[in-house]
Amino acid sequence: xxxxxxLVWAAAIALSPLIPLTARLAYLQVIKHxxxxxxxxxxxxxxxxxxxxxxxxxxxSGRVLAQSVPVWSCFIDKPIVKDPHxxxxxxxxxxxxxxxxxxxxxxxxxxxxxxxxxxxxxxxxKVTASRLQGVGITAGxxxxxxxxxxxxxxxxxxxxxxxxxxxxxxxxxxxxxxEPERHEVLRDGTGxxxxxxxxxxxxxxxxxxxxxxxxxxxxxxxxxxxxxxxxSIASGLVLVQDPSTGRMLAMASYPQSPLRxxxxxxxxxxxxxxxxxxxxxxxxxxxxxxxxxxxxxxGSWAVAPGVTxxxxxxxxxxxLKGIIGHSSNIGTAxxxxxxxxxxxxxYSQAFGFLNKTGVGLPGETSGSLKPLSDMTRVSLLAASxxxxxxxxxxxxxxxxxxxxxxGTLYEPTVVLGDSDPVRVRRIAKEDTIRRLTAxxxxxxxxxxxxxxxxxxxxxxxxxxxxxxxxxxxxxxSTSKFVASFVGFVPxxxxxxTILVVMDDPKGGAYYGSQVAAPVFAKLARGLLTLEGVxxxxxxxxxxxxxxxxxxxxxxx
Amino acid sequence: xxxxxxxxxxxxxxxxALGAGFLAWQRVQATRxxxxxxxxxxxxxxxxxxxxxxxxxxxxxxxxxxxxRHARTRLRMEPAGPESVRILEAASSSxxxxxxxxxxxxxxxxxxRQGISSLRRPI
Numbered sequence: 001x002x003x004x005x006x007l008v009w010a011a012a013i014a015l016s017p018l019i020p021l022t023a024r025l026a027y028l029q030v031i032k033h034x035x036x037x038x039x040x041x042x043x044x045x046x047x048x049x050x051x052x053x054x055x056x057x058x059x060x061s062g063r064v065l066a067q068s069v070p071v072w073s074c075f076i077d078k079p080i081v082k083d084p085h086x087x088x089x090x091x092x093x094x095x096x097x098x099x100x101x102x103x104x105x106x107x108x109x110x111x112x113x114x115x116x117x118x119x120x121x122x123x124x125x126k127v128t129a130s131r132l133q134g135v136g137i138t139a140g141x142x143x144x145x146x147x148x149x150x151x152x153x154x155x156x157x158x159x160x161x162x163x164x165x166x167x168x169x170x171x172x173x174x175x176x177x178x179e180p181e182r183h184e185v186l187r188d189g190t191g192x193x194x195x196x197x198x199x200x201x202x203x204x205x206x207x208x209x210x211x212x213x214x215x216x217x218x219x220x221x222x223x224x225x226x227x228x229x230x231x232s233i234a235s236g237l238v239l240v241q242d243p244s245t246g247r248m249l250a251m252a253s254y255p256q257s258p259l260r261x262x263x264x265x266x267x268x269x270x271x272x273x274x275x276x277x278x279x280x281x282x283x284x285x286x287x288x289x290x291x292x293x294x295x296x297x298x299g300s301w302a303v304a305p306g307v308t309x310x311x312x313x314x315x316x317x318x319x320l321k322g323i324i325g326h327s328s329n330i331g332t333a334x335x336x337x338x339x340x341x342x343x344x345x346x347y348s349q350a351f352g353f354l355n356k357t358g359v360g361l362p363g364e365t366s367g368s369l370k371p372l373s374d375m376t377r378v379s380l381l382a383a384s385x386x387x388x389x390x391x392x393x394x395x396x397x398x399x400x401x402x403x404x405x406x407g408t409l410y411e412p413t414v415v416l417g418d419s420d421p422v423r424v425r426r427i428a429k430e431d432t433i434r435r436l437t438a439x440x441x442x443x444x445x446x447x448x449x450x451x452x453x454x455x456x457x458x459x460x461x462x463x464x465x466x467x468x469x470x471x472x473x474x475x476x477s478t479s480k481f482v483a484s485f486v487g488f489v490p491x492x493x494x495x496x497t498i499l500v501v502m503d504d505p506k507g508g509a510y511y512g513s514q515v516a517a518p519v520f521a522k523l524a525r526g527l528l529t530l531e532g533v534x535x536x537x538x539x540x541x542x543x544x545x546x547x548x549x550x551x552x553x554x555x556x
Numbered sequence: 557x558x559x560x561x562x563x564x565x566x567x568x569x570x571x572x573a574l575g576a577g578f579l580a581w582q583r584v585q586a587t588r589x590x591x592x593x594x595x596x597x598x599x600x601x602x603x604x605x606x607x608x609x610x611x612x613x614x615x616x617x618x619x620x621x622x623x624x625r626h627a628r629t630r631l632r633m634e635p636a637g638p639e640s641v642r643i644l645e646a647a648s649s650s651x652x653x654x655x656x657x658x659x660x661x662x663x664x665x666x667x668x669r670q671g672i673s674s675l676r677r678p679i
Contacts, residue, residue, distance in 0.1 A: 195593035
């Protein structure tokens with residue numbers, strides 16, 4: 001046997017033990033590969049999911065209204081704990097819980113115990129450093145509102161697991177919520193993770209920018225809170241809108257609730273503020289010449305057996321400007337009678353009433369008015385001065401904004417978008433709007449709204465005082481009212497439309513001019529100063545002092 | 557011939573050994589980097605948390621209610637009214653140049669005064 005053959009034999013003998021090993025290896029690697037690979041993956045491979053961070057909500061200037069801040073949760077895996085007494089004694093003081101309470105929870109049924117879910121970083125680090133067996137820390141996010149309750153009725157709230165429950169948080173939940181990030185990791189023998197793949201940087205979703213202004217919102221809430229304290233109102237709200245775009249700048253509610261936004265969810269009988277529609281229709285349809293007068297029956301008009309319309313002050317013959325300026329119900333009803341139900345209904349719809357505005361907030365009401373087919377003479381006359389009809393505050397402010405901007409009804413918005421404001425329709429001709437604005441300016445200059453005057457600025461608006469319907473008697477109350485004022489300023493180039501509604505003011509004062517108009521003036525003064533809006537009125541215009549005896553007497 | 561073949565084998569074995577060594581090394585490096593990335597991610601998460609907490613503290617401090625409270629109680633300030641707003645008219649070109657000349661002369665006068673006072677200063 002030559003040397004070569006010997007070497008081959010020697011090598012074959014030496015390597016022969018490897019044959020079964022190779023066969024085994026081939027079996028495991030090729031035949032059982034899938035099965036084993038899955039088992040290994042289950043044991044050491046993990047997909048680590050970072051808790052999703054909900055996008056921020058900002059005001060129109062980028063100031064934070066809602067933000068998700070990191071919090072740490074502390075949990076205990078009970079079976080791993082050897083001495084519950086010692087654990088409770090050591091962990092309790094760190095996380096700020098009484099040891100005996102913690103021990104009781106440790107002894108309760110269940111494997112995992114979430115002890116605290118709102119730990120700050122320092123406490124979480126202390127817990128980690130204490131190296132207590134069976135105690136773990138997980139990171140998560142908690143929704144925080146740095147301005148406390150500011151604008152919470154609009155912003156809404158989130159549930160325990162970070163999903164929107166109300167307001168913007170609910171309406172834009174899909175936009176705000178983010179998918180959890182997935183990372184592939186290995187886990188070593190000690191449980192430490194080894195990164196294998198996936199995004200390293202935290203994905204950030206774009207913040208949601210609102211049209212609200214944090215400072216305006218504060219001014220509105222402050223003015224409303226002061227009035228609420230002064231008049232002990234049951235509820236109230238203040239809305240501020242940019243009339244040129246329909247963007248809502250402030251939406252304040254009293255009492256404040258993150259689960260409810262009265263500005264879009266509630267409707268109410270608007271009273272005299274609804275006379276705007278009757279006046280606009282009369283002007284547009286030329287129902288009444290500007291110099292033509294209507295006899296106002298000296299304050300009392302029996303329109304049907306048992307139905308009498310009254311005015312707060314006896315009035316004689318008044319022009320349309322006088323009717324609106326003195327807020328005569330009888331005058332307005334007579335104008336509506338000439339107008340007819342069909343045209344009144346058409347103009348109510350044109351001004352955005354009876355339909356949802358499309359503001360995009362949850363639970364919006366469309367308001368209500370009897371269908372045209374069911375409308376009687378009495379219901380038409382009542383609706384003409386804002387009774388027997390219900391509107392939402394956001395509809396009402398939208399209608400006045402349409403007058404303020406020259407006649408375009410915009411869809412109200414609360415979220416700043418890339419697209420232009422949505423024009424719904426043109427409500428009337430420019431000339432009609434100009435004459436209507438002059439009438440509304442007259443209300444503030446020498447009518448019922450003198451308390452809304454702001455020295456140096458031209459203000460237009462309308463007061464409203466509506467009796468509340470008593471649900472028990474189904475009759476209008478003689479002691480409960482809804483006082484309101486809605487107007488815009490400055491008239492030459494309106495920057496703000498402001499609506500103030502005060503439900504059931506107490507202490508003797510209940511007229512819109514007494515209760516709501518001063519809130520309008522106070523808030524408007526603040527906003528004009530804040531924005532540095534130049535005066536457009538005659539310099540040195542007397543402060544809110546009525547100019548005539550009629551104006552002094554007029555309170556509706 | 558045999559020597560040449562042996563050399564080729566040696567080179568092949570060396571290349572294979574080097575390749576295996578490289579694979580092993582890169583595996584170790586990948587694991588080491590995996591640990592480092594994970595540690596860095598955790599650290600980043602903690603730092604991000606701190607940053608957010610501080611951002612939140614800042615936002616709370618500049619919340620309008622807080623600012624208004626401090627302005628009224630600590631600084632005894634009153635909210636301004638629109639009458640305190642002054643709208644300055646744009647200056648005409650001649651008035652603007654006049655203001656510029658005046659400002660320049662005030663500046664020069666100041667420089668001259670400063671020069672004189674430095675000369676008077678005792679050495």
